[in-house]
Amino acid sequence: MADSSEYVPPKVWTWNKPSGGTFANINRPIAGATHEKELPVGRHPLQLYSTATPNGVKVTVLLEELLALGHQGAEYDAWLIRIGEGEQFSSGFVAVNPNSKIPALVDRSGPEPIRVFESGSILLYLAEKFGAFVPTARAARAECLSWLFWQMGSAPYLGGGFGHFYVYAPIKIEYAIDRFAMEVKRQLDVLDRRLAQYPYIAGNDYTIADIAIFPWYGGLAKGWAYGAGEFLSVQDYRHVQRWADLLLERPAVQRGRMVNRTYGEPSSQLHERHDASDFETRTADKLAPAG
Numbered sequence: 001m002a003d004s005s006e007y008v009p010p011k012v013w014t015w016n017k018p019s020g021g022t023f024a025n026i027n028r029p030i031a032g033a034t035h036e037k038e039l040p041v042g043r044h045p046l047q048l049y050s051t052a053t054p055n056g057v058k059v060t061v062l063l064e065e066l067l068a069l070g071h072q073g074a075e076y077d078a079w080l081i082r083i084g085e086g087e088q089f090s091s092g093f094v095a096v097n098p099n100s101k102i103p104a105l106v107d108r109s110g111p112e113p114i115r116v117f118e119s120g121s122i123l124l125y126l127a128e129k130f131g132a133f134v135p136t137a138r139a140a141r142a143e144c145l146s147w148l149f150w151q152m153g154s155a156p157y158l159g160g161g162f163g164h165f166y167v168y169a170p171i172k173i174e175y176a177i178d179r180f181a182m183e184v185k186r187q188l189d190v191l192d193r194r195l196a197q198y199p200y201i202a203g204n205d206y207t208i209a210d211i212a213i214f215p216w217y218g219g220l221a222k223g224w225a226y227g228a229g230e231f232l233s234v235q236d237y238r239h240v241q242r243w244a245d246l247l248l249e250r251p252a253v254q255r256g257r258m259v260n261r262t263y264g265e266p267s268s269q270l271h272e273r274h275d276a277s278d279f280e281t282r283t284a285d286k287l288a289p290a291g
Contacts, residue, residue: 020170039092042077050103054215061256
């Protein structure tokens, strides 16, 4: 495509103007804290600092699944981090995750707190800690972890690539949208072909691979992500649709999707979770915590 205003990169890039788009106020090319603020600590062994983006939902779904299996050590406090307001750049959050991305977890069940960051790492840490949702047989474990890391490597094309240019970028760029739409549809086809053979991503059993992939690609298949269901013809991926419906029937998935959620119908939101009873007794302070 010819464009008389084609951008010519400078010899050395410098940060001298806002990047534009939805998240311009929090985007910057340097790391580290922007302000001093300690993270709150609740009474449970696990302290989660997050919000209900797909990466955050992965962890709350797994925690709810672990509790449903009877693992009381998986009790957790889920503190809301308002990423649009830059709370992930507080000194307390940066101490837990130097990359300043949600989710971040602190395990306080032992003599010394253990920090865990990156959503895939948190899933694997919790699955191994409680001996659930990750196979122990070598071949099955390799399959599960391969799909887990497939998700970690693929989702940036869906979120930071397609989602950014289709929804959040200040201007619509045909080349960028076409490039990332092509890749997202290829990824959906990868999943659809796999799920034509097996009920779950890693085979016959529900694992952290499903829990990792569902909030991203299940959400896309059900039309929640970026309002792009029709644009991407997601209804054509019928095996992904079947799998997403199967996971949505799980009560732990339903609960996990609510935690740290601040958008959608009020009945679907639980801004912070500090006790299992919060799902039933969602008083105003639990739905919209102060501060």
